[in-house]
Amino acid sequence: MxxxxxxxxxxxxxxxxxxxxxRAAALLVPLGLHPGQEALLLELARTGPMIQAQLSEALGCEPPSVTLMTRKLEAAGHIRRAPAPTDRRASIVELTDSGKTLVDQIKQLWRALAQETVAGLPAQTVAELPGILKTLAANVDSRGGPVR
Incomplete structure (x- = not known):
């Protein structure tokens, strides 16, 4: 090339x-969310309650970032954290009813953002995009070292 x-x-x-x-940040403002918080809520909606360390790995975020997000989301009443029964140092994070309602709103925004993003593209291209983008991300992830 x-x-x-x-x-x-x-x-x-x-x-x-x-x-x-x-654009995502602008759409999240009316919901009182910052970028990244929606991903955390959507992950919990997909998987159910999980240990905070697992959540960090699933989101591809550093543990301190997830800790900060969970504190803010807990203070807003969208999630709750509780000590894990098998390891009191670990926290299990789960959605509250408020969080579940918020997830429904996030899903609506995500659909709208996706539609805005691919407007004008042929349906077949839109169908192929997730796979192409995942391949690009995997290519970047797998290279880790210096560019040659």
């Missing part, structure tokens, strides 16, 4: 990431 093509690809990915995150 020549530099111009590489630059165009890298710039497009960077701009999409920045703009998507900014």
């Amino acid at each position: 020549d530099f111009e093509q590489a630059d165009a690809l890298n710039q497009a990915i960077r701009l999409l990431s920045l703009r998507h995150r900014a």
Whole structure:
């Protein structure tokens, strides 16, 4: 791949990431959420209660970030934390009724954001995008070391 093509690809990915995150943040403001908190709530809705360390791994976040998010979401009444029965140092995190209601609102916003993002693309391209994007993410993840 020549530099111009590489630059165009890298710039497009960077701009999409920045703009998507900014649009998501704007959509989350009326719900009283910050970026990342919606992912935590959606993960709990998908999996049910889980230990905070597992939640950190599932979200791909550092444990201190998840701790901060869970404290804020707990203070807002959307989740509850309790000591794990097998390890008192670990916390089990679960959605409250308020959190479950909020998840329904997040899902509506996520559908709207996805539709905005892919507007104008053919249905087949839209259907292929999740797989393509997962492959791109896996390619970046697997490379970890310095660029050669």
